[in-house]
Amino acid sequence: xxxxxxxxxxxxxxxxxxxxxxxxxxxxxxxxxxxxxxxxxxxxxxxxxxxxxxxxxxxxxxxxxxxxxxxxxxxxxxxxxxxxxxxxxxxxxxxxxxxxxxxxxxxxxxxxxxxxxxxxxxxxxxxxxxxxxxxxxxxxxxxxxxxxxxxxxxxxxxxxxxxxxxxxxxxxxxxxxxxxxxxxxxxxxxxxxxxxxxxxxxxxxxxxxxxxxxxxxxxxxxxxxxxxxxxxxxxxxxxxxxxxxxxxxxxxxxxxxxxxxxxxxxxxxxxxxxxxxxxxxxxxxxxxxxxxxxxxxxxxxxxxxxxxxxxxxxxxxxxxxxxxxxxxxxxxxxxxxxxxxxxx
Numbered sequence: 001x002x003x004x005x006x007x008x009x010x011x012x013x014x015x016x017x018x019x020x021x022x023x024x025x026x027x028x029x030x031x032x033x034x035x036x037x038x039x040x041x042x043x044x045x046x047x048x049x050x051x052x053x054x055x056x057x058x059x060x061x062x063x064x065x066x067x068x069x070x071x072x073x074x075x076x077x078x079x080x081x082x083x084x085x086x087x088x089x090x091x092x093x094x095x096x097x098x099x100x101x102x103x104x105x106x107x108x109x110x111x112x113x114x115x116x117x118x119x120x121x122x123x124x125x126x127x128x129x130x131x132x133x134x135x136x137x138x139x140x141x142x143x144x145x146x147x148x149x150x151x152x153x154x155x156x157x158x159x160x161x162x163x164x165x166x167x168x169x170x171x172x173x174x175x176x177x178x179x180x181x182x183x184x185x186x187x188x189x190x191x192x193x194x195x196x197x198x199x200x201x202x203x204x205x206x207x208x209x210x211x212x213x214x215x216x217x218x219x220x221x222x223x224x225x226x227x228x229x230x231x232x233x234x235x236x237x238x239x240x241x242x243x244x245x246x247x248x249x250x251x252x253x254x255x256x257x258x259x260x261x262x263x264x265x266x267x268x269x270x271x272x273x274x275x276x277x278x279x280x281x282x283x284x285x286x287x288x289x290x291x292x293x294x295x296x297x298x299x300x301x302x303x304x305x306x307x308x309x310x311x312x313x314x315x316x317x318x319x320x321x322x323x324x325x326x327x328x329x330x331x332x333x334x335x336x337x338x339x340x341x342x343x344x
Contacts, residue, residue: 022058
């Protein structure tokens, strides 16, 4: 029995997830994987919204599950992941998230795929869903090539080798050879780790049968902050691993830079307004065309909000990247970061 079902450690970094954490935990409790062959390690970043009480009550209500709740004083995702990984006992380590709901076969599919493909990381589709009209628009934008580029896990339908996957499931020994997550990176730590894993000869397999539902940001402000941070911290990933970057990741900052230069030019010379109108007009046409195409099947109010969601994702990521270039301008030679070793 234990050979068919290897012990799995589920690591979950969270902070202020009271709105979603119970749904995420319930979905893990409902897995068709033997509960005695799994543990859930939750690293809480000193939540202030009652998340910790909800987790404690859930643990009390599910005595058959091994649930460990620990403090993450640094409050950021990579530090929480590393705390949980250090405390893990599993042959396989599977990442979960307080914003994500998992189907009942999620763990089993991760395990069987990892074993059959004999690779160092497996993962699948992230289906973004919204709880408000804007959340639905944000999820639709984040599930389309125009919104987020060519990442397979957003909309891929065929199994393939990949550069990165959503969340992930790794053999535990991978962290001994590649190190843990970089605790400098508030965001983008998964991209950096997966690149480092591949540089050590590791392979990543995308299986679309593995899927989960991610609850998208529900307000324009929260979506802006999320993608601004993605762009900001991507600069440090670029500085450490230039080959990790793909051309699509430079498009938003180039667009924002072009837009800003056009605004300045328009303020200096009369004909600059034509350039600004051209740049903004071309983007607006592309945005509206993508919204019409990808808005099919959605409610009218969601389709109307989709251009706004696209614009927020592109502008915030691009602006964050440009701010990151300025903020980290003196760190191009600093490729070390904060990658601790795992010594169980």
